[in-house]
Amino acid sequence: MKRSWLLLGPAGAWLAVFFAVPLGIMATYALRPRHVLGGVYPGWTATHLSRLFEPLYLAVLERSVVLSLIATVLALLISFPIAITIVRATRWRALLLFLVVLPFWTSFLVRTYATIFLLRDTGAINQVLQFLGIIHDPLRMLYTPGAVLFGLVTGFVPFMVLPIYASLEKLDPALLEAAEALGATSWRRFLRVTWPLTLPGVAAGCLLVFVPALGSFLTSDLLGGAKVELIGNLVQNQFTSARNWPFGSALSFLLLLVVMIGMLLKLKLSPRLTTNDQ
Amino acid sequence: MSGVSLDVAAGEFFSLLGPSGCGKTTTLRLIAGFEDPDPDGGTIRILGESVIGKRPYQRPIGMVFQNYALFPHLSVAQNIAFGLEEHRVAKKEISPRVTRALELVRLDAATYAARRPSELSGGQRQRVALARALVLEPKILLLDEPLGALDLQLRKEMQLELRRLNRTLGITFIIVTHDQEEALAMSDRIAVMSAGRVVQVGSPAEIYERPRTVFVARFIGEANVFDGAPAQLAVRPERLSIVSADAATGDANVLHGTIREIIFLGEALHILVNVGASTDVRVAVRNPGVLSTPMPWSTGQPVQVTWQPGDAQVLEP
Amino acid sequence: MTRRLVTTIAVLGYTALLLPLLLLVLFSFNASRSGARWDGFTLDWYARLLHRPDLTIALRTSLIVAVTSTVIATALGTLAALAMGRHRRRAAAAFESLLVLPIVTPEVVAGISLLILFSAAGIHLGLVTIIIAHITFSVPFTIMVVLARLRGMDSSLEEAALTLGANELTAFRRVTIPLLMPGIIGAALLAFTLSFDDFVITFFTAGPGTSTLPLVIYGMVRRTVEPSVNALSALLVLGTTLLLIVAHRWLGRHASGGIA
Numbered sequence: 134m135k136r137s138w139l140l141l142g143p144a145g146a147w148l149a150v151f152f153a154v155p156l157g158i159m160a161t162y163a164l165r166p167r168h169v170l171g172g173v174y175p176g177w178t179a180t181h182l183s184r185l186f187e188p189l190y191l192a193v194l195e196r197s198v199v200l201s202l203i204a205t206v207l208a209l210l211i212s213f214p215i216a217i218t219i220v221r222a223t224r225w226r227a228l229l230l231f232l233v234v235l236p237f238w239t240s241f242l243v244r245t246y247a248t249i250f251l252l253r254d255t256g257a258i259n260q261v262l263q264f265l266g267i268i269h270d271p272l273r274m275l276y277t278p279g280a281v282l283f284g285l286v287t288g289f290v291p292f293m294v295l296p297i298y299a300s301l302e303k304l305d306p307a308l309l310e311a312a313e314a315l316g317a318t319s320w321r322r323f324l325r326v327t328w329p330l331t332l333p334g335v336a337a338g339c340l341l342v343f344v345p346a347l348g349s350f351l352t353s354d355l356l357g358g359a360k361v362e363l364i365g366n367l368v369q370n371q372f373t374s375a376r377n378w379p380f381g382s383a384l385s386f387l388l389l390l391v392v393m394i395g396m397l398l399k400l401k402l403s404p405r406l407t408t409n410d411q
Numbered sequence: 412m413s414g415v416s417l418d419v420a421a422g423e424f425f426s427l428l429g430p431s432g433c434g435k436t437t438t439l440r441l442i443a444g445f446e447d448p449d450p451d452g453g454t455i456r457i458l459g460e461s462v463i464g465k466r467p468y469q470r471p472i473g474m475v476f477q478n479y480a481l482f483p484h485l486s487v488a489q490n491i492a493f494g495l496e497e498h499r500v501a502k503k504e505i506s507p508r509v510t511r512a513l514e515l516v517r518l519d520a521a522t523y524a525a526r527r528p529s530e531l532s533g534g535q536r537q538r539v540a541l542a543r544a545l546v547l548e549p550k551i552l553l554l555d556e557p558l559g560a561l562d563l564q565l566r567k568e569m570q571l572e573l574r575r576l577n578r579t580l581g582i583t584f585i586i587v588t589h590d591q592e593e594a595l596a597m598s599d600r601i602a603v604m605s606a607g608r609v610v611q612v613g614s615p616a617e618i619y620e621r622p623r624t625v626f627v628a629r630f631i632g633e634a635n636v637f638d639g640a641p642a643q644l645a646v647r648p649e650r651l652s653i654v655s656a657d658a659a660t661g662d663a664n665v666l667h668g669t670i671r672e673i674i675f676l677g678e679a680l681h682i683l684v685n686v687g688a689s690t691d692v693r694v695a696v697r698n699p700g701v702l703s704t705p706m707p708w709s710t711g712q713p714v715q716v717t718w719q720p721g722d723a724q725v726l727e728p
Numbered sequence: 729m730t731r732r733l734v735t736t737i738a739v740l741g742y743t744a745l746l747l748p749l750l751l752l753v754l755f756s757f758n759a760s761r762s763g764a765r766w767d768g769f770t771l772d773w774y775a776r777l778l779h780r781p782d783l784t785i786a787l788r789t790s791l792i793v794a795v796t797s798t799v800i801a802t803a804l805g806t807l808a809a810l811a812m813g814r815h816r817r818r819a820a821a822a823f824e825s826l827l828v829l830p831i832v833t834p835e836v837v838a839g840i841s842l843l844i845l846f847s848a849a850g851i852h853l854g855l856v857t858i859i860i861a862h863i864t865f866s867v868p869f870t871i872m873v874v875l876a877r878l879r880g881m882d883s884s885l886e887e888a889a890l891t892l893g894a895n896e897l898t899a900f901r902r903v904t905i906p907l908l909m910p911g912i913i914g915a916a917l918l919a920f921t922l923s924f925d926d927f928v929i930t931f932f933t934a935g936p937g938t939s940t941l942p943l944v945i946y947g948m949v950r951r952t953v954e955p956s957v958n959a960l961s962a963l964l965v966l967g968t969t970l971l972l973i974v975a976h977r978w979l980g981r982h983a984s985g986g987i988a
Contacts (some may be wrong), residue, residue: 144804151861212741220801257751290744389833
């Protein structure tokens, strides 16, 4: 029993070999000369790293970060009302929760593909708007940055709703009643009690939206129609059509770097609420 | 922990009493075998036999946990049968013994045997936990704050119940509690612990009437502690008398002061008398029935507080 | 006023989340080939799926990968969680904070780093590499799910078993494992779904000859407007729904402490 921490061994070894080591090899690949058939040659070079700073690629990085940040904020704005609605509901609570959990578990690929039915020229939105006589010609929505944003937000909203719901559910209703008894209006109550106490859930949710949004390539692939290139697509290209593994590796580390910055921000933003954390 | 040396007699109802963090639970866990003493840290004997190095299941003990620790995935009957199965009791013997154990703790087997712990009230869980430990007929039953989660009424009822079980079964009970009233009401003997040490061991009367230290005097019941020469003195509130300021007293021990507060407690009243600086003396007076027999005391009134020499306890420093 | 705003946003959110799935299922029964308008009900697209041997093979591959990686990832995760739940050792605590790293690493990066590893080690891409990749991304999740369950468990339950005559092994078998079971099942469900649905990491670690269902769907979605892809996707959505309902029922019955 005293040696039971050795049980950590198998999982630890597995992650070391198949998570840490690959990242290590990838780091060296970023410094190797490129092999045109994929892979690398022996030797060292810094060309791939310096290429990262070319305006073309910096623009892709900027677009990716900005789009992911907007997606995160929009997801937050949608998720909080959804989470509040679930917590408030009594009779329909289980169903409302299920309706968020369902997309959470459904294939992301299928969900992204299904979004096309909503956004395409003959899609549901255009048909409804035309039927109502609001527009005459269909709006061009699919294959625009807006479509990519829509796909990112709806794609990752469940990741935001669930942690916020979890921290809202833990919130003692007596705290809200106390705030009300102390004279706080509903909006002030939210600002001074609900929000600070759910901040850990919000921070977790933001990270869970921002990180996959930043690294996504499926969304821009299917909904952006190769017109909206994000850093995820750029990385994917280096390992498929472009066959530039070292540059792809360098780009990957750039992506990891941004993710780490996001992680650190999350740690900073999420205060340790030990009293409410049991 | 150090300086914990206890002798518990067979069949005794023994309490480990002290504030939280005093080491009473650790002591219990040492007896149970969940913690080991340091290699040179002393020994534990049960029935004259050292149990050092023995696992809990090799010791003749039973235990009732603070939160009962009933297995949530098993029914009441399965919980009680658990230990019998582990002790390889014959299959056909198990069911009658489970029923008898339930009877012992006054739970109707027909009603409760099939229920899950989550379907029981706090008091019923407590009884099941007792039955589960007692069905194995241990030599010693260890109880860790067993009544802590119950409300006052139920707690009093269970105190009597534990006392009854201890008497009828002849099993040694060692109970951990921070509730001094509970310890006084149930125990044959009490060990008062503080900061990892045993401060005093004795019968409830000895602990109450002859506290050895200021800590014991203050922790058990109420006490007025006076600085005397050569040592401090403790006098229980009910040993003090209160008389009007101008009355002549033959007592050697007199303090003059004014009444600061009168506290109504039901069967008694406590009168706080300010005797200079910020020192209050607490005097207990039997309630004569204040509505029909009003007391002659009121706040702000100057009074004298007296006691007989034999009522003061000399405390160790 | 605030309340109405909250409800409105929630309704819009739910619509954006669920309407696409509903439309997908609806259009899988649409007789129209282009899918631009409703041409009547048909089961043709479902019938066509039966005549696609590649789908059957992909489904089999997906199931083999999902089942194998689930079993291994759940076993690894449960063992690690047991070690971490019991010990406040610094090593265990450090390991726990390191677990976040695989979870926040973008899938693209995890996928290509494995591709590089396999290519550097000269391992042929195929079924085995997919399974290895899936175990890798599932293990942190299985550890966390089992660990959450373990942490919520009262340690005095095992101590109680010890005072009742059970030794450590028996206490583990009769108390710890049964109480941990909902967590283990939850972890397995999560691992299975993660594996069965995964596209990105599989995309990089599958060889040219091996395809899972998501890879086939991706190929169909990109190349054609063949409506049978709607039918296939709808089946996946339906499968997920059923699995979830069963899981909820089961976890609901067997104590709380399930997963999302």
